[in-house]
Amino acid sequence: MKPDARGYFGDFGGRFVPEVLAYALDELERAMTRAFDDPGFWEGYRALLASYAGRPSPLYRARRFEVGAVPMLVKREDLNHTGSHKINNTLGQALLARRMGKKRLIAETGAGQHGVATATVGARFGFPVDVYMGARDVERQAPNVALMKLLGATVHSVTSGTQTLKDATNEAFRVWAAEVEETFYVIGSVVGAHPYPYMVREFQRVIGDEARAQCLAQHGRLPSDVIACVGGGSNAIGIFTAFLEDEGVRLWGVEAAGAGLKSGHTAASLGAGSIGVLHGSRSYVLQTPEGQVIETHSISAGLDYPGVGPEHAYLKERGRVEYVNVRDDEALEAFYGFARAEGIIPALESAHALAFARRLSRDRSDNDLILVNLSGRGDKDIAHALSLQA
Amino acid sequence: MKHDATLEESILRRRPAFIPYLMAGDPDLETTQTLIEALAAQSAAAIELGVPYGDPLADGPTIAAAGQRALANGVALRDVLVLTKRVSANIPIVLFTYFNPVFRYGIEAFARDAAQAGAAGVIVPDLTLEEIEPLREQLAEHDLAMPLLVAPSTPAERAARIAERSSGFVYLVSRLGVTGANKAPNVEPLRTQIAQLRATTQLPLAAGFGISTRAHVEAVAPLVDAVIVGSALIDAYAGTLGEEAKSRVERATRAMGLSSRA
Numbered sequence: 001m002k003p004d005a006r007g008y009f010g011d012f013g014g015r016f017v018p019e020v021l022a023y024a025l026d027e028l029e030r031a032m033t034r035a036f037d038d039p040g041f042w043e044g045y046r047a048l049l050a051s052y053a054g055r056p057s058p059l060y061r062a063r064r065f066e067v068g069a070v071p072m073l074v075k076r077e078d079l080n081h082t083g084s085h086k087i088n089n090t091l092g093q094a095l096l097a098r099r100m101g102k103k104r105l106i107a108e109t110g111a112g113q114h115g116v117a118t119a120t121v122g123a124r125f126g127f128p129v130d131v132y133m134g135a136r137d138v139e140r141q142a143p144n145v146a147l148m149k150l151l152g153a154t155v156h157s158v159t160s161g162t163q164t165l166k167d168a169t170n171e172a173f174r175v176w177a178a179e180v181e182e183t184f185y186v187i188g189s190v191v192g193a194h195p196y197p198y199m200v201r202e203f204q205r206v207i208g209d210e211a212r213a214q215c216l217a218q219h220g221r222l223p224s225d226v227i228a229c230v231g232g233g234s235n236a237i238g239i240f241t242a243f244l245e246d247e248g249v250r251l252w253g254v255e256a257a258g259a260g261l262k263s264g265h266t267a268a269s270l271g272a273g274s275i276g277v278l279h280g281s282r283s284y285v286l287q288t289p290e291g292q293v294i295e296t297h298s299i300s301a302g303l304d305y306p307g308v309g310p311e312h313a314y315l316k317e318r319g320r321v322e323y324v325n326v327r328d329d330e331a332l333e334a335f336y337g338f339a340r341a342e343g344i345i346p347a348l349e350s351a352h353a354l355a356f357a358r359r360l361s362r363d364r365s366d367n368d369l370i371l372v373n374l375s376g377r378g379d380k381d382i383a384h385a386l387s388l389q390a
Numbered sequence: 391m392k393h394d395a396t397l398e399e400s401i402l403r404r405r406p407a408f409i410p411y412l413m414a415g416d417p418d419l420e421t422t423q424t425l426i427e428a429l430a431a432q433s434a435a436a437i438e439l440g441v442p443y444g445d446p447l448a449d450g451p452t453i454a455a456a457g458q459r460a461l462a463n464g465v466a467l468r469d470v471l472v473l474t475k476r477v478s479a480n481i482p483i484v485l486f487t488y489f490n491p492v493f494r495y496g497i498e499a500f501a502r503d504a505a506q507a508g509a510a511g512v513i514v515p516d517l518t519l520e521e522i523e524p525l526r527e528q529l530a531e532h533d534l535a536m537p538l539l540v541a542p543s544t545p546a547e548r549a550a551r552i553a554e555r556s557s558g559f560v561y562l563v564s565r566l567g568v569t570g571a572n573k574a575p576n577v578e579p580l581r582t583q584i585a586q587l588r589a590t591t592q593l594p595l596a597a598g599f600g601i602s603t604r605a606h607v608e609a610v611a612p613l614v615d616a617v618i619v620g621s622a623l624i625d626a627y628a629g630t631l632g633e634e635a636k637s638r639v640e641r642a643t644r645a646m647g648l649s650s651r652a
């Protein structure tokens with residue numbers, strides 16, 4: 001479904017930004033609409049996904065990670081160029097930026113995956129790239145900082161507020177406001193003001209479109225359950241969208257519980273948050289009763305975010321997707337478990353989805369078919385994971 | 391000193407008027423009150439009173455940091471309303487708040503309580519024209535003005551629609567970007583935009599964002615009905631309390647040529 005003319009999915013979404021950005025969002029929406037109606041745009045996009053990103057990504061049966069005889073399929077977004085689903089989105093937005101004649105890309109990043117994916121397309125299309133990253137994440141994710149620099153991007157360490165993804169996003173919005181004419185803001189998830197949540201979804205839906213066809217071709221049926229981790233929600237929306245009309249398919253969004261939903265150290269915006277406005281749209285937000293956004297916690301930097309895309313809020317309200325959560329320790333166990341059972345090191349973000357897949361398998365039979373989105377590879381997490389195990 | 395003017399009258403009587411911005415509760419609520427009283431005595435037309443918010447997308451480092459200091463003091467929207475009640479007889483108070491605290495407070499309750507506190511109006515910098523309606527309706531019901539912002543990037547046709555829905559005054563953002571003294575107003579485009587707006591609205595026009603020196607004031611004040619100064623004042627008194635903060639603010643307004651405007 002498309003959001004309404006004001007960018008709402010039901011009660012969620014909209015455009016809550018300073019007036020200085022209203023025109024930029026209008027301009028972006030017009031350019032996006034024209035591009036989306038142009039078959040030539042999609043041809044160029046698909047060609048890059050194939051030759052540059054390495055799509056389609058395989059569907060793999062993780063037999064040794066399965067519980068009992070319940071089949072578990074994983075969608076291998078970890079095999080994409082740059083190691084996660086983020087490249088699907090940045091390629092699309094870079095193509096759009098080029099059509100709009102923009103001169104420069106900016107991006108926010110938490111784990112650095114989206115920053116790397118933006119730096120990559122910046123190099124590929126000849127755009128200068130400025131990436132905004134919380135000072136704490138710059139420290140936590142040093143390898144990705146080095147990668148971005150190697151690719152020619154400038155990484156700005158953001159020292160305001162909590163010094164993580166939330167504040168990096170604030171800073172990117174502010175920089176955009178000051179240089180709105182020449183700058184294209186590449187948002188990394190299905191968050192932000194309209195049209196970003198819709199636009200990013202359209203660039204990520206390739207995950208589910210492929211997986212649905214692969215599942216039918218390889219297994220002759222649709223999955224019983226589709227599982228994805230939810231930070232801002234782009235890999236989840238990306239895999240869910242193809243299945244929304246398949247009523248028999250149950251969809252599961254897995255948030256990061258952190259130390260536990262009620263611990264005060266969590267990042268589960270849908271599970272523990274309330275309705276509010278953050279980064280340009282109305283959705284679920286982890287906040288105080290007074291409406292101040294609170295600091296989040298997750299073992300995985302990519303899920304460590306106090307908001308969530310408005311379409312997820314809508315899907316939760318409609319009951320179409322069930323949102324569950326997984327703690328740090330459970331994700332870490334799945335991280336090691338998957339690596340040792342399958343020889344595939346998952347991103348800590350994706351490990352949340354894998355941990356839930358095992359939990360769900362205990363209530364499923366061999367007639368079911370569980371599909372998990374393996375949103376990224378875990379190379380970036382190795383040092384962090386080893387430090388926690390010790 | 392008592393005031394009995396509407397926001398609009400208060401500005402028009404003093405043309406070109408001075409509207410200082412202060413962050414409520416930075417460094418504490420008592421100092422904010424002292425500063426409001428001092429600025430009222432200096433014949434400011436109104437006070438823009440900032441409600442602390444942790445994620446201020448329209449603000450640069452000075453106001454963002456002031457908000458953090460106020461939040462660290464535990465200052466919330468309801469405390470700002472209590473302060474408003476204390477000072478609103480002296481000078482028109484325009485609350486400057488991001489939408490989320492208002493949304494959580496409840497739009498109806500907020501409009502009612504702001505009116506009861508004697509506020510003159512409310513500015514919400516992250517509500518675009520497309521999102522203002524529910525709040526605008528509630529504020530109007532309580533006779534509270536809602537000045538809306540026009541940015542340099544706002545096309546003329548949209549600026550006219552914004553002015554039409556605005557009340558109290560129209561807030562002109564003097565240059566692209568967020569608040570802060572680090573980037574000067576961009577006077578030529580502003581001049582064009584003002585000429586276009588004068589043809590479509592009778593409301594006073596106030597310019598803000600980046601006005602931080604006497605030269606800025608002299609360049610902008612002749613074009614508009616009011617100038618809004620925030621970051622430059624906060625930079626002047628940040629880290630001080632009470633009388634010290636007051637004398638620093640008075641010095642800063644004098645240096646900018648704003649204190650004698652009456």
Ligand SMILES: Cc1ncc(COP(=O)(O)O)c(C=O)c1O
Nearest residue numbers: 113189231232233234235302376
């Ligand atoms: C591998 C991976 N998965 C998931 C996420 C979370 O983002 P989203 O919820 O938008 O997919 C990230 C973000 O950095 C990521 O790197």
